[in-house]
Amino acid sequence: MMSLLSSVYAGVIALAGEASQSSSGGLGDLWNRLKDDFINNFITQKRYMYLLKGLGITFEVTFFAALLGIFLGIVVALIRSSHDKLKDEMRPGFLKGLLGFFNFIANLYLTIIRGTPMVVQLMIAYFVIFAASNNKVLVAILAFGINSGAYVAEIIRSGIMSIDNGQFEAGRSLGFGYIATMVHIIIPQAFKNVLPALANEFIVLIKETSVSGYVGLQDLTKGGDIIRSRTYSAFMPLIAVALIYLVIVIFFSRLVSLLERRLRNSDR
Amino acid sequence: MIVEKGDVIISVKDLKKYYNGEAIKALDGVTTDIRKGEVVVVIGPSGSGKSTFLRSLNLLERPTSGTITFNGTDITSKATDINKLRQKMGMVFQHFNLFPHLTIMKNMTLGPTKLLGMSAAEAENKAKILLDRVGLGDRGDSYPSQLSGGQKQRIAIVRALAMNPEVMLFDEPTSALDPEMVGEVLEVMKQLAKAGMTMVCVTHEMGFAREVGTRVIFMDCGKIIEENTPEQIFTNPQNERLVSFLQKVL
């Protein structure tokens, strides 16, 4: 086991163009090399700060982008499902025209966002739309939030559509208006159904923000990359970055499955 | 306006509902009056327009043409507050449509507290009385999924009653039930009729129609073919379509 590991590591080091001294691959030797590598990549000149600060940026961007995404997603989902539900019921007039217009905008938004790569959207946001701004974090939050909103919208809309129409009719027949029926009867059920999917979208978002480096934002991934460019050693910083993402994702995935179990239990 | 027994509550004139242009005539000119205290039972073959008729009465379906007046006001007119109107017409569905995310008590108090401005305590008291009346006084804290079909339908009936409706509309309330649970639901409906509630019931329960109904409407192809007292409908049917329908179901 140990020898397998050591040979893998030796291989990686060689690949990284890193084989410095000729070595016979003794365990003590390997340990020393690992230690040197570690110190060189993380301790010297406090290089771990690149990872730490990067992690902070990753969290900041993810958190606020997720908030923006949820807000946009709810608005777009409500516009789309209201349009589907009300277009037969509403009389022609200003309100109906307005809803139709909003629905058109919502569809355009979904098509563009889901039809183009995230990195391209991010670069367009930074270099074209907000070219005047130097606030990379804010631009990234907007770009990732607007992107996530499109996916959240479809998650929430599918949640609303998954609710039996009889629920809607029962609400309306009691005398609740369209909005009150949505608020008291449909959305609580839909939200419960889509909570796990929304949490998964959050996990996806954490990983997606790793392309922030394209606009020079120093997130976790970029932090690891900067270390690599300083130490000319790829293995340690990149594996460290991967491990940090992995731990975060596993942590949130655990939370999601805990949540799912809770929800299933409350269904009885 | 005070409506007395025998006065017209709902008046339906030449009601039409078409789908796909004029390809499907779900309702093809229905005219009838529903009077205070009546128990009108609507029968007819599947697809004859019974549900469409019933659901037009509280505008869950928007008629293509024709008028419906409720207590003298035209409910198809733009000016009518449809939500206010629906509060006065309770509706019971084939598939119960209880709110699964709420307890039985919350199912029953949601409407009265949010729409009638009742306090929570007031609404709960009223709900308890109604639950007791249908023998489910101890199920207030249960969730719908914990109840049998018959229990769910009894809850659905009292949930509608909690809004103090003037009319109750039933669309095949026992069709989704296991046979052994049909009786308990019909019993609640019978009590309700005895208490003087105005009811319009779409049902295949001919026993109920005969025993509880004050008038039977037979529909076919979106039209009222025959309407009369249960006595006359069952012992002296005139139209041959009614005769053959009765032969099939009795």
Ligand SMILES: Nc1ncnc2c1ncn2[C@@H]1O[C@H](COP(=O)(O)OP(=O)(O)O)[C@@H](O)[C@H]1O
């Ligand atoms: N949304 C709809 N679109 C098209 N046709 C419909 C729709 N709803 C009902 N129909 C048709 O209208 C007719 C009457 O339906 P319905 O009132 O449900 O009949 P019943 O309740 O007597 O079985 C049927 O032919 C049915 O197929």
Ligand SMILES: [Mg+2]
């Ligand atoms: Mg029907």
